Amino acid sequence: MRNFLTLIAATSLALSPAMAANAQSQNPLPKASDVLVRYGKDIEGWTVYTNQTRGDCLIVRSDGPSSVQMGVTANQEVGYLGVFTKVDIGLKNGNMSDIFVSIDGQLYKGVATTTSGDLKDGYSGGYILTDDPKFKRAVAKRYKMTVFPETKGAFVVDLKGTYKAMAAAKKCLKH
Template sequence: MIVRDFGQGSVQMGVTPNQKEIGYLGVFTKADIGLKNGNKTDIFVALDRNLYRGVATSTNGELKGGLSGGYILTDDPKFKRDVAKKYEMTVFPETKGTFVVDLKGTFKAMAAGKKCLKH
């Protein structure tokens, strides 16, 4: 798992334990983004001009530090490539709130994670 903290939140990336092709992206923030606990909510992320949609099972304020957010599962190689190569990711749940995540160092972190999975 790769974790990066940013100002008001955190991003997590990794692969599901039983299906290495399925990756996940978790995005969490201290800001009120209107998510309700346990609800499945469409969540969108933009990487440059590429827009990606996922279904996030949300959590609201129950995580350490009062973070709210959710996870997106994906096997889209274009999404993985964009996360690795782009510099910013804009996250905007279908509810309220928009925030930007700096992706600096993501490519190297993903390469290290991939190497780790091979062992």
């Protein structure tokens, strides 16, 4: 099976053993039963939500059959990037594997836990946990991110407005 995400550049995002352990023990993604409420107006294609069930906030951008979600873990020390698609790319639920995301040609690597079958509306995908400020800065300041490039589910995420949406989510977390 192909890597969950495989890309072409050479910078890697290192995850600490604590983050890898956290990835195994706690899924940071909202559950289908969580109550999500819009926080403010959409920001350049991004929607900010407050998760009233868990007391955290996240940003979401959807485009056709694909969706990206960003937030923080329950302790707010580690961020996550979730990437999802309705296209069948052969994911098996609960597998841990290396994951790569390309942002404007820079490769970022982490450990992803794949998720399928328990997401709303037929989505499957996975998430990366990270505390790397370079990755956060790239997501906030760059223009596009390539996801699933070697699968039929490949898509490009327009990162326009991400910086503003991340600032709104940070403000949301303080409420």
